[in-house]
């Protein structure tokens with residue numbers, strides 16, 4: 066076999082760790098290394114990373130993964146990058162030094178800025194141009210915040226001295242020794258500055274945030290040669306040929322290439338993305354429209370929805386309720402009983418998202434009887450992950466008019482066989498669990514490998530996609546409908562609780578202002 070070009074490097078730069086995986090032509094993992102790095106919480110609700118630590122940890126794990134199998138640089142055909150999305154870094158073009166820490170996607174420091182934007186009536190316009198709903202998650206307000214708070218930053222930016230990038234852009238800049246300032250469509254589509262229809266930075270939004278256009282990277286397809294590594298940085302010249310945000314990379318890694326193909330990642334929360342082909346679909350239920358990773362110059366779109374609390378509910382059973390020793394143990398309890406005995410748990414700990422949208426809803430348990438046991442309760446929590454994912458699936462199906470073929474799954478909680486079977490039952494859909502669940506890194510590798518001819522075409526990589534296990538629906542339509550109706554009632558209860566609380570607060574507000582008035586009259 067040819068000793069050259071045997072592997073693709075995937076750099077998977079996530080929120081809590083930097084990971085590097087080397088893949089061979091069959092899509093097998095031949096080496097892997099990862100390292101956690103510091104999470105910085107300067108104030109409640111604020112989250113930062115040190116950009117230099119992002120870079121050094123990513124470079125370090127890459128060297129480690131190569132060294133672990135004694136791989137030489139001439140055995141690497143290309144590098145693909147996937148990254149935590151939206152996280153914002155601004156640096157000096159000359160020195161390469163960041164002017165502030167990376168402001169992480171989770172950071173809420175610009176929430177007021179976004180509220181003001183909504184008050185000024187920008188919501189519809191943002192949705193129409195960017196496919197997003199105004200939110201502090203996205204990069205736009207984070208850039209504005211750094212420019213507002215770092216001395217002379219805006220003037221320097223206007224003079225063209227500063228560069229902005231999401232984490233992919235920052236890594237490519239460093240890998241190329243500061244020669245290349247680019248991003249890809251998928252990452253650009255999460256900045257809230259990019260017109261996903263016209264495929265350009267939007268001047269009107271840039272003006273609103275007073276962000277100079279000169280700071281922004283060039284936007285390219287997700288699979289193309291962006292540049293080459295600088296030999297002084299990594300010891301060799303290797304093409305950097307793939308780039309996509311983590312969720313889009315996982316959609317690609319799962320080979321969801323056709324309209325209607327959908328994947329769900331069961332992690333702390335759930336991220337569901339559906340390929341909608343060349344047509345962007347505008348959601349009426351709060352799903353986001355975003356650009357999917359694709360090959361060539363053809364731009365494809367995806368609908369995206371998320372569940373805030375998924376695996377986190379299992380962690381809650383383990384850590385706060387102290388009902389489990391480990392998350393995988395939940396499966397034993399689920400299979401020890403034949404159903405939940407009528408119990409439903411809605412884990413709306415921080416509100417409830419699509420398609421219900423109430424930030425005031427809170428966790429709710431309904432249907433308790435004297436016969437309810439711990440097993441029923443644990444099972445109800447595990448089932449809640451599937452019900453929430455099903456709500457997203459139904460919304461996507463309705464809005465896209467696309468019939469779903471199957472649901473591809475990944476993320477930590479997809480290891481739970483009970484959960485996968487229940488998802489299949491409740492959604493009446495085949496569930497496909499791949500043998501390689503590192504689908505995010507795999508997606509980045511595929512994008513890079515396709516750009517340099519390591520893989521011929523998408524058909525060839527689909528052949529790599531080995532399905533480890535398939536789950537097929539096993540319950541009757543009646544049973545499914547009954548269970549789903551129960552879930553909807555449980556969600557309504559959680560929403561009603563929030564509504565009653567709001568009424569109480571209004572009444573208390575009115576009561577206190579009446580009391581104030583009485584006091585005034587008495588005086």
Ligand code: ADP
Nearest residue numbers: 332333376377379380392393476477478480481
């Ligand atoms: P993230 O990337 O969001 O940190 P992971 O994909 O690593 O998440 O998945 C971890 C989550 O999956 C945790 O919330 C954990 O509770 C849950 N989890 C892991 N294994 C299981 C299991 N066998 N059954 C149910 N939940 C699980």
